[in-house]
Amino acid sequence: TTVHLAGLTVAAGDFVMSGSSQALTTSSGGAVTFNGPVGIAAGTANTFTVGAAGDAGAIKLYGAVEVGASGNAATTSLYGATTVHLGRFTVSTTGITLTAGDFDASGATGNFQTSSGNVNLNGDVLVANTKKFEVGTAGNGGGSPPAINLPRNVVVG
DSSP: OOOOOSOOOOOSSOOOOTTOOSOOOOSSOOOOOOOSOOOOOSSTTOOOOOSBTTBOOOOOOOSOOOOSBTTBOOOOOOOSOOOOOSSOOOOOSSOOOOOSSOOOOTTOOSOOOOOSSOOOOOSOOOOOTTOOOOOSOTTOSSSOOOOOOOOSOOOOO
16 A cells, blocks of 8 residues: 655654565655664665765764674775874774785874884885984983894995
């Protein structure tokens, strides 16, 4: 049965479409507002899609955003640039792996600091003409400077 209404208001109770396999669509392009939690039933066929590829507006989410659950860590893919405007981007486990492209922090004015683990440089390293490469800390309260091992030829000049 199809019911055509100029407007529909549910003043109390639930609006249930459990017997329908059809889409719920607004033909006027007007806004749809949900004033409570919204859930999408579990299942691989149940996806949440906004617009179409190359033809969608921005998605604005206010408040904390959580993707996935600790017991169900699925891969998240981002196609396009990603910017963190405020705060920090923090990885709490397993690290970050860059599989293509460059790591470019040249626009940042802050320091690049590593953890206490090893740093492996598997390519050429260039230090700008006006900068220096230091090992250890000047005036570190005595003690021996760290060892420097150069197992290959060293060219100076």
